Amino acid sequence: MENLEHKHLAVLDEATRRGEQDTGNMRLCFEVLALAAAIDRSCAARLAPYRLSEGKFVLLSLLRDLPDGLAPYELAERAGVTRATVTGLLDGLERDGFLLRHGDKDDRRKISVRLTSMGKAMAEDLFVEHSQWIGSLFAGFEPREREVFSGFLLRAWRNVEMPLDAGQATGAGTSP
């Protein structure tokens, strides 16, 4: 019960109270969400002292080892966010001295984002540290267990991304 979020407990309690079937499935779903939320909170706590969010960290990672930098639209594509979001993140990273925007010599619409020395050092140190931390979250799993776990995640992911037709456990087969 410890690895559930308050809000999910409330929903789960209510489903249980009304004699809902399949609270086991709901609970499993909430456990996945609770784990992801816990990872996000821990990640934020680890990055906060460096004045970084996960989104900013991703941009720093993308810019490492690229002396010519990247354009904001390329950063947006690789990070999977909109160009508007990248503009905001770059504002903060530039303000804090991690990178600079440079005009493109051929195309005045374009800019090239490059890390500063401080940005490079930060990106390097944090990449190593962050990677190790991420890896540590799943320490203690045997290769076979990881394989089974990953298979479960993929199956669930497919249920989310590609819900089946009427043969599924939903009522009216509603879609987004």
Place this chain on the structure above:
Amino acid sequence: MENLEHKHLAVLDEATRRGEQDTGNMRLCFEVLALAAAIDRSCAARLAPYRLSEGKFVLLSLLRDLPDGLAPYELAERAGVTRATVTGLLDGLERDGFLLRHGDKDDRRKISVRLTSMGKAMAEDLFVEHSQWIGSLFAGFEPREREVFSGFLLRAWRNVEMPLDAGQATGAGTSP
């Protein structure tokens, strides 16, 4: 590779490129995060037509079957968010006609939040539909598989919430 987010792919590629051990653990972590993100997006898509977010839906769920309503601080506790957050969510829900704020007859600091008829109908319909949808995400899992899956999630959750001391795969044992 399909059930990973762009940003995680970038980090994973980089870790692979530099001959990192344990990319299997990182990948597993990113798969959990990708599944949670997919669930969140699908949830948002399902609630959007009703002008609801997940946070608002949780408040509606909490207020169901409570003719006397709840105070905002109680909603905050049960939903696991701050009172400031609840104020904002209630603003939107009141604006859209789902609920009303009522002054407390004894304590002028307090208000009691109660659903309107429309809010009650919405909460009832959505609760059933949403519960079924959540349950459907883990359809097809045998009880034994769910048990194993849940065990994996709990183990990983413990790694996040209660990291071990030096015997862990992290470098300098940094803490938040």
Place this chain on the structure above:
DNA sequence: GACTCATAATTAGGTGCCATACTATATGTC
């Protein structure tokens, strides 16, 4: 060169979360 269409980056406004501070009120003590 004028015009149309496309692209790059930014701006504006919205949302949901947060922390902090503020205002109003309640409670307890003297």
Place this chain on the structure above:
DNA sequence: GACATATAGTATGGCACCTAATTATGAGTC
């Protein structure tokens, strides 16, 4: 009654995401 402390709800500002619109520029056609 004055005062100190605590509580309830809100206001303010920040952040990271979004969509849509705007501005500036580039490319292609005539």
